[in-house]
Amino acid sequence: MINKDLGIDFLGVHFENPFCLSSSPVDNCYEMCAKAFDEGWGGVVFKTIGPEHFKIDEVSPRFDELTKEGTPFVGFKNMEQIAEHPLQENLDDLTKLKKNYPNKIVIASIMGTNEDDWVELARLVTEAGADMIEMNLSCPQMTSHAMGSDVGTNPALVKKYCAAVKRGSDLPMMAKMTPNITDMVPAAKAAMDGGADGIATINTVKSVANLDLDKKVALPIVNGKSSISGFSGKAVKPIALRFIQQLRVAAGMEQLPISGIGGIETWEDAVEFILLGSTTLQVTTAVMQYGYRIVEDMKNGLMHYMEEQGVDHLSDLVGIANKNILPAEDLDRDYKVYPKIDWDKCIGCGRCFISCFDGAHQAITWDEKTRRPSVDYSKCVGCQLCNLVCPVGAISTGKIEMKPGRQGNVEDIDIESVRLTH
Amino acid sequence: MSNNYTKEDSGYTMTTVAEEAARCLLCHDAPCTKACPAGTDPARFIRSVRFRNIKGAAETIRENNALGAICARVCPTEKYCELACSRSGIDVPIDIGGIQRYVTDFEQQAGMKILEKGKSNGLKIAIVGSGPAGLQSATTLLEKGYAVDIYEKNTKPGGYLTYGIPEYRLPQNIVDYEIKRITDLGATLHLNTAIGSDITMDQLKADYDSVILAVGASEAKMLPMFDDQANVETAVDFLARVKDAKGEVTEPDNVVVVGGGDVAMDVSTTLKRLGVKHVTDMVYEEFAEFRASKKELAGTQKAGVTIVDGYVPESMTGNEVTFKHRKIDAEMKIKADKVILAIGQQVNTDGLGITTKRGEVPFIGYQTQDPKVYVTGDIAHGDKTVVWAVRKGKEVAEEIDKTLMGGRQND
Ligand SMILES: Cc1cc2nc3c(=O)[nH]c(=O)nc-3n(C[C@H](O)[C@H](O)[C@H](O)COP(=O)(O)OP(=O)(O)OC[C@H]3O[C@@H](n4cnc5c(N)ncnc54)[C@H](O)[C@@H]3O)c2cc1C
Ligand SMILES: Cc1cc2nc3c(=O)[nH]c(=O)nc-3n(C[C@H](O)[C@H](O)[C@H](O)COP(=O)(O)O)c2cc1C
Ligand code: SF4
Ligand code: SF4
Ligand code: SF4
Numbered sequence: 001m002i003n004k005d006l007g008i009d010f011l012g013v014h015f016e017n018p019f020c021l022s023s024s025p026v027d028n029c030y031e032m033c034a035k036a037f038d039e040g041w042g043g044v045v046f047k048t049i050g051p052e053h054f055k056i057d058e059v060s061p062r063f064d065e066l067t068k069e070g071t072p073f074v075g076f077k078n079m080e081q082i083a084e085h086p087l088q089e090n091l092d093d094l095t096k097l098k099k100n101y102p103n104k105i106v107i108a109s110i111m112g113t114n115e116d117d118w119v120e121l122a123r124l125v126t127e128a129g130a131d132m133i134e135m136n137l138s139c140p141q142m143t144s145h146a147m148g149s150d151v152g153t154n155p156a157l158v159k160k161y162c163a164a165v166k167r168g169s170d171l172p173m174m175a176k177m178t179p180n181i182t183d184m185v186p187a188a189k190a191a192m193d194g195g196a197d198g199i200a201t202i203n204t205v206k207s208v209a210n211l212d213l214d215k216k217v218a219l220p221i222v223n224g225k226s227s228i229s230g231f232s233g234k235a236v237k238p239i240a241l242r243f244i245q246q247l248r249v250a251a252g253m254e255q256l257p258i259s260g261i262g263g264i265e266t267w268e269d270a271v272e273f274i275l276l277g278s279t280t281l282q283v284t285t286a287v288m289q290y291g292y293r294i295v296e297d298m299k300n301g302l303m304h305y306m307e308e309q310g311v312d313h314l315s316d317l318v319g320i321a322n323k324n325i326l327p328a329e330d331l332d333r334d335y336k337v338y339p340k341i342d343w344d345k346c347i348g349c350g351r352c353f354i355s356c357f358d359g360a361h362q363a364i365t366w367d368e369k370t371r372r373p374s375v376d377y378s379k380c381v382g383c384q385l386c387n388l389v390c391p392v393g394a395i396s397t398g399k400i401e402m403k404p405g406r407q408g409n410v411e412d413i414d415i416e417s418v419r420l421t422h
Numbered sequence: 423m424s425n426n427y428t429k430e431d432s433g434y435t436m437t438t439v440a441e442e443a444a445r446c447l448l449c450h451d452a453p454c455t456k457a458c459p460a461g462t463d464p465a466r467f468i469r470s471v472r473f474r475n476i477k478g479a480a481e482t483i484r485e486n487n488a489l490g491a492i493c494a495r496v497c498p499t500e501k502y503c504e505l506a507c508s509r510s511g512i513d514v515p516i517d518i519g520g521i522q523r524y525v526t527d528f529e530q531q532a533g534m535k536i537l538e539k540g541k542s543n544g545l546k547i548a549i550v551g552s553g554p555a556g557l558q559s560a561t562t563l564l565e566k567g568y569a570v571d572i573y574e575k576n577t578k579p580g581g582y583l584t585y586g587i588p589e590y591r592l593p594q595n596i597v598d599y600e601i602k603r604i605t606d607l608g609a610t611l612h613l614n615t616a617i618g619s620d621i622t623m624d625q626l627k628a629d630y631d632s633v634i635l636a637v638g639a640s641e642a643k644m645l646p647m648f649d650d651q652a653n654v655e656t657a658v659d660f661l662a663r664v665k666d667a668k669g670e671v672t673e674p675d676n677v678v679v680v681g682g683g684d685v686a687m688d689v690s691t692t693l694k695r696l697g698v699k700h701v702t703d704m705v706y707e708e709f710a711e712f713r714a715s716k717k718e719l720a721g722t723q724k725a726g727v728t729i730v731d732g733y734v735p736e737s738m739t740g741n742e743v744t745f746k747h748r749k750i751d752a753e754m755k756i757k758a759d760k761v762i763l764a765i766g767q768q769v770n771t772d773g774l775g776i777t778t779k780r781g782e783v784p785f786i787g788y789q790t791q792d793p794k795v796y797v798t799g800d801i802a803h804g805d806k807t808v809v810w811a812v813r814k815g816k817e818v819a820e821e822i823d824k825t826l827m828g829g830r831q832n833d
Contacts, residue, residue, distance in 0.1 A: 069440055069441075069443065070442075070443070071444070347508050347509075347511030347512065348449075348453075349449040349450065350449055350450025350451055351447060351450065353450050354450045366450065368451070371451075371453075391512070392511065392512060
């Protein structure tokens, strides 16, 4: 079996691998974190610890899932707030974890209602022996508006509370950001100005995932009613990647240390987060669905990827895709690429024909007898929708052509991708 | 033991049916739909399942096929829709029958009433035989506004659905439910009434605007060597007896079945399900030329039946039957407690005023020389399956409507 060093340094702390449990029910107590460490996770961000005076009172049921065809958990909606266990029990768990797993990284997630809370919580978790602090500025379903994403969308408060944490502790600290905001850069800048050492993102996206059509109420139904609350899982990955990309290209933030979160469940997801600038990775929903064991394939797959890429240090991959992501106005619009249909692979389903007619440019003709499609080059715009819908990969990218009157050499044009060229 | 005979395999759940439907490629001009003899439109109902519209799926099935829940279970899909399925180009065809069963089970549980009777046009049709062809023609005619009487010589309706296909493949409550749907729509059933003896054809022709003969091949074929032998039973008698008794019958330990079609497979598997220790099926064809469907054959083999191919029965003395190989010099003698003959069924046209050759009327189409009399189902030209009986039932109704109403809409 392949074995490569997945070690990486983040905010001055060494992680044996970048995979961490994000703060949530998956790391709610000592036993859970211990099992996760035993199964190979590099770190845990312990379930968010709040101040003694803020009483947590949860609803039941508290989850919902978005499905598609036979696929469960396309996205996941939750109504949970922060840790329910008593403060002292949580602190004792942190101490015991660090004692029994000295080489694993224990990160304390905290959330206060005012400056004093933040200072005090930072002090307490530092005394308990945590390696790092994460500030939860982003839970979208807190019962107090002085907490969670209502704070995270207010840069002035973000800066003030970050400074407070820094007064209570000298541990490295990351601020966890909410995606329920048009532009994350001002909030992230405010966090850094307040003293944060890095950013963790994203927390869940405010959502209504499904409605009960008879009762006319969103799910989950909490004694007849429901609330907007946080959405996570695979469906939010594109949103998370977008925020991370934008943070890393904002002026002055090109080296921003990021812990990436949002819909990670395979090694490929993990690589995407790393290539856009995440140094460590955090996971919840996929663990809730499949258990801690998923880390095995994420680690092993990442090792194989590094091997294929000839990379020995994970840090060499961090953020290197950002240079290839440009504003839409800067892309090359001088050519188009036609689809190429392989009639030997084609099984005659006609999906390309339907999609090109109903969703593109009526550029595929259909032979009723042989059940084979052909491309009409005079109509094709090169969108490659047909390519994406073909269930057997019979359509790939074919001839490239410069648009009339445009300069350029078709040989130099690069559109190759595993997904489109098969 | 009877438990095993009455137990149907479990079907899909909402989750597993969604997974199966997600495998469907949602083809353009879908080959499966084109290959369904009855026009049940699988591509359309699978798409409805895919987009979570189970009620819409049920409508598609029911409006196209009055026996949708039955076809879901007994269709030889490997010869029809699933043979054409594009998904075979990737791996295995979509389990169209299984999806159809899920949808029709849902329809039944939800108590959906999909079919609607047409506004009366004052015309009356008599249907002779309550098998699938008779039932489908009744449905289509009722939808068009005709009054329909069905005459059945047996005590229960359904033809081979009730008296042939075993309970574990087609539970009788499904058959009853489908028939009730049709009587609810307005068909009147006259049971224990044989046409040609209890009522004459002339009488029927006088009383109705048209008569449809859907009498099927309801009698077993015999071989002279087995005439007057004790311990010999025909396949259809055996299957009817077991189904009627819900499997509460006692059979001896050692039974020989003669025949290699689907009926022989049903008999052999039924015997096994009843707990018979030694079931030996002697088949005329060699394996390469087998007539039974692959699905049925596989089920029979799984049940533990001994199948011997290539042998013809020669004679029977006492309880010993002698078989000879058709092609090589070989002979087999088997002492059996009982012999069941599954060598085919034949049509009885006594008093019906038609003739058949090799189980079919000698012409293509439905109208006989007597313009008032039509044929449908197994005795009409075409495949001898339930789904074809449905097709022929729809087509004969359309043809009658064209003749009597000149294709006019009745509204
Ligand atoms: C054991 C067995 C298993 C089968 N399995 C399958 C299967 O899995 N899948 C499949 O597709 N097909 C199967 N078939 C074939 C299928 O059952 C027939 O193709 C189908 O039943 C034909 O329908 P029908 O309406 O033409 O005739 P039938 O089903 O034969 O019905 C004819 C009806 O007419 C009645 N009748 C006859 N004469 C008179 C009269 N003079 N007066 C009043 N009533 C009369 C009979 O009593 C009977 O009820 C099977 C057949 C058998 C015997
Ligand atoms: C290819 C594409 C082009 C679109 N163009 C427009 C547009 O021109 N104007 C617009 O208001 N929305 C546009 N949209 C957004 C859609 O109208 C719609 O709001 C969005 O895709 C979300 O709906 P959906 O999840 O059903 O796709 C476009 C969407 C797609 C996929
Ligand atoms: S590339 Fe777009 S326009 Fe061209 S054939 Fe395919 S779907 Fe149609
Ligand atoms: S989508 Fe692919 S398999 Fe289907 S017809 Fe088009 S090229 Fe052939
Ligand atoms: S042919 Fe097969 S894959 Fe295509 S629509 Fe029919 S069931 Fe689906």
